[in-house]
Amino acid sequence: MQLQPIKQSFQVQYDYQLYFTSGLFTLENPLFVNLIAAYKDFEPVKLLFVLDDGVKKHHPALVNQIQDYCKEHKQIIKYTNTLVLPGGEQVKNSDEAIESVLKGVNENKICRHSFVVVIGGGAVIDMVGYAAAIAHRGVKLIRIPTTVLSQNDSAVGVKNSVNAFKKKNFLGTFAPPFAIINDSNFLETLEQRDWISGISEAIKVALIKDKTFFKYIADNATTLKNREMEPMQYVIYKCAEMHMHHIAQGGDPFESGSSRPLDFGHWAAHKMEYMTNYELRHGEAVAKGIALDVTYAQLTGLISEEDLQHILDVMNTIGFDLSLPVESPVEVQSLLDGIEEFREHLGGQLTITLISDLGVKHDVHTIDMELMSQAITKLNHQFALN
Structure with a gap:
């Protein structure tokens, strides 16, 4: 008996949105909590935050703001921890950084119905996105980019990567985020x-x-x-x-051509x-x-x-x-x-x-x-x- 090849094809629908705001973690801003509630409103959703240390340096109150925001909305959000990691391209050269994120996912019991929330420049977002994509074969990711380049380009795509063998983006995944949130306040402190x-x-x-x-x-x-904000906001948006x-x-979101x-x-x-x-x-x-x-x-x-x-x-x-x-x-x-x-x-x-x-x-x-x-x-x- 000759067995014929079994063929199968399928399509997967991806949906994600880019939001624009300022003061994302001020208590009066409902955007973030509404975004989480829209995913699952019958129990608190577990979140692990990863923060670029450069952002922390320029926004020293941010970690406390995040904690206060999550506490205010504890019926929707279950805060676990905030990992602070170095920013810049060197973080993509570091196995240590990836291990830190994976360890955070494991120790805080972040599952595929939880979220990793990364706040930082494009390099940190790339690295954390890669770690999130390989943990449990993919945990959900929210990107909060803090630079012009990450807000208008690197964080709005579907790619995640780190460097290896002295080659840029040698390791990586195509894994769309759950959402991206551009907060204009972060741009004000950029060099x-x-x-x-x-x-x-x-x-x-x-x-x-x-x-x-x-x-x-x-x-x-x-x-x-x-540094006029209005034209910059238009350039980022467009x-x-x-x-x-x-x-x-x-027609080629995963770059097969x-x-x-x-x-x-x-x-x-x-x-x-x-x-x-x-x-x-x-x-x-x-x-x-x-x-x-x-x-x-x-x-x-x-x-x-x-x-x-x-x-x-x-x-x-x-x-x-x-x-x-x-x-x-x-x-x-x-x-x-x-x-x-x-x-x-x-x-x-x-x-x-x-x-x-x-x-x-x-x-x-x-x-x-x-x-x-x-x-x-x-x-x-x-x-x-x-």
């Missing part, structure tokens, strides 16, 4: 470089998807640099909206982060990566010199340092090696997203290494002396 850094992700999506949005960023470059729309409508338009500028960014031992913020590296790729696009004839200079001027006005951290031929080659490492990480055919006009993406599958070297030289010649 200037962190305020600016996340704007690069907005520039990224604007350049590949929306010329009008890029014009808004260009027209507001100075006010964004000067960037997050476009990011989430791409995930839902792009080769094209990754939301990784525009990222092949070089990831490599430069590693080359600088992560002294570069991710958003700072993305700005440099975008600057390099648009310079290459101009050298290949995809965009005009006028458009190139306009893009670079906008980023420069916002405050980005667009010089590349490479000087010697060995460093240049190391940066160029990032192209193949990028392909290896994503799998499939090499696909690098460039632009052929403002707001128009253009994928290429080969890179002229000599021309890319010229782009590095051209960009550094323009900005290294500034």
Whole structure:
């Protein structure tokens, strides 16, 4: 008897929402408790909080506020503990940090009907999301991002990751959060470089998807640099909206194909982060990566010199340092090696997203290494002396 293959297919519906507020854990703000109650209102839901130590430093009363808020709503929320862990990209290099979260899940008996609530920048959110996704094959996660970059990009997607083997995001999962909550109060205490850094992700999506949005960023470059909250809130909202729309409508939320338009500028960014031992913020590296790729696009004839200079001027006005951290031929080659490492990480055919006009993406599958070297030289010649 010959047995025929058994085939099966199924679909899973994912739903998650991004909320906007200020003063999330003030007693008069009902957003958080209502969100938990909407999940399960017949018994208290157990919560484990994980807090970025940089956020704790700038908001020293936050842990007490969280405890008071949970106590006020104890019929809905069962507070267990708040773990405080280091922030920044280095936390994604640390097995210790992952173990701390997993230990917290275990010791506080966080199950798949409980929540891990992470409050911090993109790196902490990435790491905690990975730990939550592998604990019990996935416990529910609420993300509360506290930087511009995490509020408009990294925390609004479906990816979680840590670094391994000297490669960024080598270990990771696709696991959508239960919800994301953007609290604008956290932005007020950011260092200037962190305020600016996340704007690069907005520039990224604007350049590949929306010329009008890029014009808004260009027209507001100075006010964004000067920390005016209204234009920044619009940039965060629009960037997050476009990011989430791409995930839902792009037909490839778990990135099984080769094209990754939301990784525009990222092949070089990831490599430069590693080359600088992560002294570069991710958003700072993305700005440099975008600057390099648009310079290459101009050298290949995809965009005009006028458009190139306009893009670079906008980023420069916002405050980005667009010089590349490479000087010697060995460093240049190391940066160029990032192209193949990028392909290896994503799998499939090499696909690098460039632009052929403002707001128009253009994928290429080969890179002229000599021309890319010229782009590095051209960009550094323009900005290294500034």
